[in-house]
Amino acid sequence: MFSYCSDPDTLGTAAWFSCYLTTGVHMSFYLAFLKVLLLLAITAPVALGFGFLGAMAARSRIAPLRWLGKIYIAIVRGVPDIAFFLFFVIALDQAIEYVRHRVLCPDWDQPVRQGSDFVVCQAAKMPLGNAPQYIHEAYGFFLAVFTFAIVFGAFAANVLYGGMRAVPNAQLETAEAYGMTHRQTFWRILVPQMWVFALPGLSNLWMVLIKATPLLFLLGIEDVVYWARELGGTKTSKFTDYPHGDWRMWYFLFLLIFYLGFTRISELVLERLMKRLTRGQATAGGEAQRKAAA
Amino acid sequence: MKNLILSAAALALTAGMAVAQDKTIRMGTEGAYPPYNFINDAGEVDGFERELGDELCKRAELTCEWVKNDWDSIIPNLVSGNYDVILAGMSITDERDQVIDFTQNYYPPTASAYAAASDGVDVIAGVVAAQTGTIQAGHVAESGATLVEFATPEETVAAVRNGEADAVFADKDYLVPLVEESGGELMFVGDEVPLGGGIGMGLRESDSELKAKFDAAITSMKEDGTLNTMLKKWFGEDTTTY
Numbered sequence: 001m002f003s004y005c006s007d008p009d010t011l012g013t014a015a016w017f018s019c020y021l022t023t024g025v026h027m028s029f030y031l032a033f034l035k036v037l038l039l040l041a042i043t044a045p046v047a048l049g050f051g052f053l054g055a056m057a058a059r060s061r062i063a064p065l066r067w068l069g070k071i072y073i074a075i076v077r078g079v080p081d082i083a084f085f086l087f088f089v090i091a092l093d094q095a096i097e098y099v100r101h102r103v104l105c106p107d108w109d110q111p112v113r114q115g116s117d118f119v120v121c122q123a124a125k126m127p128l129g130n131a132p133q134y135i136h137e138a139y140g141f142f143l144a145v146f147t148f149a150i151v152f153g154a155f156a157a158n159v160l161y162g163g164m165r166a167v168p169n170a171q172l173e174t175a176e177a178y179g180m181t182h183r184q185t186f187w188r189i190l191v192p193q194m195w196v197f198a199l200p201g202l203s204n205l206w207m208v209l210i211k212a213t214p215l216l217f218l219l220g221i222e223d224v225v226y227w228a229r230e231l232g233g234t235k236t237s238k239f240t241d242y243p244h245g246d247w248r249m250w251y252f253l254f255l256l257i258f259y260l261g262f263t264r265i266s267e268l269v270l271e272r273l274m275k276r277l278t279r280g281q282a283t284a285g286g287e288a289q290r291k292a293a294a
Numbered sequence: 295m296k297n298l299i300l301s302a303a304a305l306a307l308t309a310g311m312a313v314a315q316d317k318t319i320r321m322g323t324e325g326a327y328p329p330y331n332f333i334n335d336a337g338e339v340d341g342f343e344r345e346l347g348d349e350l351c352k353r354a355e356l357t358c359e360w361v362k363n364d365w366d367s368i369i370p371n372l373v374s375g376n377y378d379v380i381l382a383g384m385s386i387t388d389e390r391d392q393v394i395d396f397t398q399n400y401y402p403p404t405a406s407a408y409a410a411a412s413d414g415v416d417v418i419a420g421v422v423a424a425q426t427g428t429i430q431a432g433h434v435a436e437s438g439a440t441l442v443e444f445a446t447p448e449e450t451v452a453a454v455r456n457g458e459a460d461a462v463f464a465d466k467d468y469l470v471p472l473v474e475e476s477g478g479e480l481m482f483v484g485d486e487v488p489l490g491g492g493i494g495m496g497l498r499e500s501d502s503e504l505k506a507k508f509d510a511a512i513t514s515m516k517e518d519g520t521l522n523t524m525l526k527k528w529f530g531e532d533t534t535t536y
Contacts, residue, residue, distance in 0.1 A: 230325075234448060
């Protein structure tokens with residue numbers, strides 16, 4: 001990084017660290033933090049979307065749709081996250097390749113499963129074998145985001161379902177008395193009011209989601225945990241210009257501070273959001289706000 | 295949501311457009327087992343196997359790309375097609391040979407060694423650390439010592455340093471730099487144990503064509519002595535050669 005870094009052995013402590021912390025591997029480490037933030041930025045809205053659809057389905061008047069919503073919530077909530085992660089990502093990946101194999105290589109005569117081997121034609125590989133590595137990584141990342149979204153979507157569905165049921169029935173009856181249709185009541189009366197009931201549950205989910213991001217490591221994505229372990233490990237002078245002992249403790253301490261800081265900021269934001277959503281609501285919190293203003 | 299669908303569609307489209315002309319061979323490695331394979335300061339795969347693998351690909355006229363994968367899942371991910379070859383200091387054993395295929399060895403049968411924090415540790419009766427799913431772990435389990443397994447080589451050595459295990463059992467070549475630089479904290483104890491049938495490249499059993507290509511490339515490197523030069527460069531002048 002810096003010009004004086006060519007011979008780190010001769011450097012003083014501060015200069016040594018300025019070189020050490022800017023090596024290529026450390027850049028990958030910093031990039032991994034962006035990966036975590038990107039995962040959260042994509043997963044949270046998608047999971048909320050899944051949750052909303054799940055909750056809508058679960059309270060639908062059409063029976064099969066209702067069953068679908070309830071089954072989704074029950075199955076995903078009932079299976080341990082890690083088991084679901086490990087199973088679903090492999091199964092999804094192989095399912096995609098199997099479908100592409102059937103469509104793209106109809107002339108293929110060998111079986112897809114040969115003993116323990118899973119063999120599809122080259123054109124069916126997802127991503128293709130000759131695609132650059134970053135495409136492979138992006139694909140793996142999107143599989144992970146999708147899996148996260150499904151898991152957290154089920155929890156969000158349950159929270160939103162509860163939120164929808166918590167809206168005072170008198171509100172809905174009044175809407176009907178005004179002649180609103182079922183759909184109008186849902187979108188104009190129920191949905192705007194349910195958030196205040198759902199937010200405590202959703203904020204819990206957000207916290208759990210932040211803390212679940214190291215699971216990326218399990219899915220083979222080089223996230224912050226992978227790099228902390230890799231960089232913190234003992235390095236001997238034969239293989240690096242920056243030999244050091246077992247520094248994993250310091251790297252993991254840094255992760256701890258990162259996550260703690262991040263959840264603290266989230267708490268502050270969620271608190272403000274709660275205040276905003278409470279405004280004008282027929283809840284104890286809304287009542288308190290009205291009194292304070294008067 | 296809409297963006298996700300769009301980007302997913304874009305991804306599928308670009309992947310679909312680059313229809314395979316010639317195949318890229320994806321080489322899986324662990325990247326945590328110097329001098330065989332490790333991540334260098336620039337963040338790239340480096341080590342004996344990197345140099346060897348690149349040379350083999352050149353001789354076999356293949357385009358190759360390196361992929362990192364955890365040791366734990368390195369065989370399952372080969373079998374399910376995430377990459378095509380394993381070069382990760384993997385010894386050729388009968389158990390592994392039932393699941394995957396190996397080329398001829400590119401590293402002669404290795405000596406494994408015990409390293410401990412003090413002299414006189416009983417490696418047969420004590421607690422010995424080894425990496426999960428290695429021949430060393432299998433050997434410790436049979437030797438009568440209490441085996442503690444770890445996911446990475448780094449953790450096995452850390453276990454000895456912090457006293458959780460009496461000794462660590464690993465490929466000698468992995469332990470040598472660590473013992474040398476520990477300033478007397480670690481030392482070799484007990485006898486060296488020759489294990490396994492040497493180190494080879496792992497491939498899917500259905501990939502016999504690729505196996506033949508790499509076998510031929512390894513043979514040519516053994517014949518003209520380039521493999522021996524490479525072995526000496528990474529493992530020292532005293533290492534066993536072909």
